[in-house]
Amino acid sequence: MTSGVASAIPTPIMLHINDLTYRIEGKLILDRATAAIPEGHKVGLVGRNGAGKTTLLRLLVGELQSESGGASMPKNARIGMVAQEAPGGPETLIDWTLAQHKERAALLDEAETATDPHRIGDIHTRLADISAHTAPARAATILAGLGFDDEAQQRSCASYSGGWRMRVALGAMLFLEPDVLLLDEPTNYLDLEGTLWLEAHLKTYPHTVLMISHDRDLLNRAVDQILHLERGKITLYTGGYDVFEETRREQQRLQLKLRGKQDEQRKHMQAFVDRFRYKASKAKQAQSRLKALEKMQPIAEIVDDQVRPFDFPTPTKGVGNPMIRLDEVNAGYEEGKPILRGLTLRIDNDDRIGLLGENGNGKSTFAKLIAGRLPPLSGRRIASDKIVVGFFAQHQMEDLPTGMTPYDHIRDLMPDGTEAQRRARLGVIGFGADKADTVAEKLSGGEKARLLFALATFHKPHLLILDEPTNHLDVDSRQALVMAINDYEGCVILISHDRHLIEATADRLWLVRGGTVSTYDGDLDTYRKECLAGKEGRKKGRGKAGTDVGESSAGRVEARREGAGKRVNLQPLKKKVVAAEKRMAELTAELALYDRKLGDPGLYTRDPVQASILSRERGQLGKKLEEAEAEWMAASEVLEGAGF
Numbered sequence: 001m002t003s004g005v006a007s008a009i010p011t012p013i014m015l016h017i018n019d020l021t022y023r024i025e026g027k028l029i030l031d032r033a034t035a036a037i038p039e040g041h042k043v044g045l046v047g048r049n050g051a052g053k054t055t056l057l058r059l060l061v062g063e064l065q066s067e068s069g070g071a072s073m074p075k076n077a078r079i080g081m082v083a084q085e086a087p088g089g090p091e092t093l094i095d096w097t098l099a100q101h102k103e104r105a106a107l108l109d110e111a112e113t114a115t116d117p118h119r120i121g122d123i124h125t126r127l128a129d130i131s132a133h134t135a136p137a138r139a140a141t142i143l144a145g146l147g148f149d150d151e152a153q154q155r156s157c158a159s160y161s162g163g164w165r166m167r168v169a170l171g172a173m174l175f176l177e178p179d180v181l182l183l184d185e186p187t188n189y190l191d192l193e194g195t196l197w198l199e200a201h202l203k204t205y206p207h208t209v210l211m212i213s214h215d216r217d218l219l220n221r222a223v224d225q226i227l228h229l230e231r232g233k234i235t236l237y238t239g240g241y242d243v244f245e246e247t248r249r250e251q252q253r254l255q256l257k258l259r260g261k262q263d264e265q266r267k268h269m270q271a272f273v274d275r276f277r278y279k280a281s282k283a284k285q286a287q288s289r290l291k292a293l294e295k296m297q298p299i300a301e302i303v304d305d306q307v308r309p310f311d312f313p314t315p316t317k318g319v320g321n322p323m324i325r326l327d328e329v330n331a332g333y334e335e336g337k338p339i340l341r342g343l344t345l346r347i348d349n350d351d352r353i354g355l356l357g358e359n360g361n362g363k364s365t366f367a368k369l370i371a372g373r374l375p376p377l378s379g380r381r382i383a384s385d386k387i388v389v390g391f392f393a394q395h396q397m398e399d400l401p402t403g404m405t406p407y408d409h410i411r412d413l414m415p416d417g418t419e420a421q422r423r424a425r426l427g428v429i430g431f432g433a434d435k436a437d438t439v440a441e442k443l444s445g446g447e448k449a450r451l452l453f454a455l456a457t458f459h460k461p462h463l464l465i466l467d468e469p470t471n472h473l474d475v476d477s478r479q480a481l482v483m484a485i486n487d488y489e490g491c492v493i494l495i496s497h498d499r500h501l502i503e504a505t506a507d508r509l510w511l512v513r514g515g516t517v518s519t520y521d522g523d524l525d526t527y528r529k530e531c532l533a534g535k536e537g538r539k540k541g542r543g544k545a546g547t548d549v550g551e552s553s554a555g556r557v558e559a560r561r562e563g564a565g566k567r568v569n570l571q572p573l574k575k576k577v578v579a580a581e582k583r584m585a586e587l588t589a590e591l592a593l594y595d596r597k598l599g600d601p602g603l604y605t606r607d608p609v610q611a612s613i614l615s616r617e618r619g620q621l622g623k624k625l626e627e628a629e630a631e632w633m634a635a636s637e638v639l640e641g642a643g644f
Helices: 053-060 093-099 102-113 117-129 132-145 162-176 192-203 216-221 241-276 283-295 363-371 406-413 419-428 445-457 475-487 499-505 524-540 549-598 608-641
Strands: 013-024 027-038 042-046 068-072 079-081 180-184 208-212 225-230 233-238 324-331 340-347 352-356 378-383 389-393 463-467 491-495 508-513 516-519
Touching: 013 053, 013 208, 027 053, 027 068, 027 208, 027 225, 027 233, 042 053, 042 216, 042 241, 053 079, 053 180, 053 208, 079 162, 093 102, 093 132, 093 162, 102 117, 102 132, 117 132, 132 162, 132 192, 162 180, 192 216, 192 499, 192 524, 216 241, 216 475, 216 499, 225 241, 233 241, 324 363, 340 363, 340 516, 352 363, 352 499, 363 389, 363 463, 363 491, 389 445, 406 419, 406 445, 475 499, 491 499, 499 524, 549 608
Parallel strands: 042 208, 042 225, 079 180, 180 208, 352 491, 352 508, 389 463, 463 491
Antiparallel strands: 013 027, 013 068, 225 233, 324 340, 324 378, 508 516
16 A cells, blocks of 8 residues: 655655865875765865865866775766866956856867768757856856956957956856856955955856855855864765854764763762772672673764964054044056045944945055055045054965065064064964964965964054955854954954955945945945846846836935944943953853852952952852843844844
């Protein structure tokens, strides 16, 4: 008799990684790594820097050969990875992208010369099967999403810088649509707008995706599984990054609990063996327990690598407000050809500003103008000569002098310091004896970034400008950066494609677009919708029949006004929450000191008067903590109720 309940049909496996083992110079990178990735799933590959994520992708495409094990896919399945060499020839972007579809290009060439009617029919049938005639439109749409408008697509690849060329290489791979798409940090060469488009595109990508990324928002929104690589092993988790993180924490809690129980069990069994192993009446039971002890597999110890925090020193002396003022400033690199025009703005010493706008609109130009590295073409930049500016820019990593070690840099900054003082400073910024004397070219990307942060903040700047600071940081290091920025007491201007970083640190958003810089009144959700709507509008064509452009525009304006009202009204509450959190942390630390002193049992007999004073003061601190917590909770509830 057949049941009325339909049986679940398992999703076919698209990529099977089986017992993959690989070493680099004797170091075990992958240790019999095994995972099965279902067809059509979007998977984020995560792990600490240096864990072997890129190595795994290179093994999958055959660039490296494993020591043992391997990977398998269904017959005729195609696997694709973005080429490391970006296009740089005379071809236009659109032509180069279309040429990457080798089969389509070959069939079109053959169609020009074929004379056999049967072959001509086969060619056109195959061209229809691969949607060859819609390929130019699909390629153009992808390139537009990555920031290349129609005019830009007609320029030669050689006319673009390396980062923009890598965008073209990414676009070509998305256009080819392999059955298994491998992406290695695809947002490193994208701005926030390109990242938002890529997120939306990957959600609707018709095949399987395996993507290395440290972008928390992308991993939460664009993937449905997380493949975690740690100590040579890979584990597949269902859900986005936040779900993975919580699941893993729960597993660690359970593992620690089981380990504690096992330790107690081992102690109990060992005590029995030690007591009775030489007594004839109990020898058999003792031997049995001894064998059980030998067979008992110890539960793996949790070794959770701690990320060293970033330390941004407090500015030595405050400067008055406004910290910097621009008065009708034109800015650019060539007289008579300004990139930014008519800027009239002010920046205060407690501002946290996130800059929005597509690459090429002038965000980096604006940052250099504010930093005083680019003089105005006209107008006035008014700032105190006492302002110290710290500047971190992505390109500085490639500009680190070869042959110089972190110690060399600190020695130059501390010419009068002793060896011990310099080494101590290096230890604070994360360069112990094993790394302090390593030349820059042998440092990892994350280590170079850490060094640049230390150099940028060495002189205790009043203003810290961060231009794409996260490209070489893993997820945990990015969170450490969030905490450092929020603890820093100076002004921050941030350019980043990492939405989580902007949302967690910026109080104000400024939009760089159309040759000017203006306050953006919405939030990042509003901006995301506008970006995607704008790209969709370019794809479909604005003002066509059936589209109500006026209504859409009015809706966006209304959303901006609503967002602006919320941001202005809730700004004092945000500051109150931050102040209460800081106060709570200070009081908690003080209470811990009192608890340690009062925890000394000899205090009450040795000095009862002092014990009474400490107890009374401890009670007063406890009341202050309760008041701070109540203030924090009240403000937080209002913010949460407002959706912030």
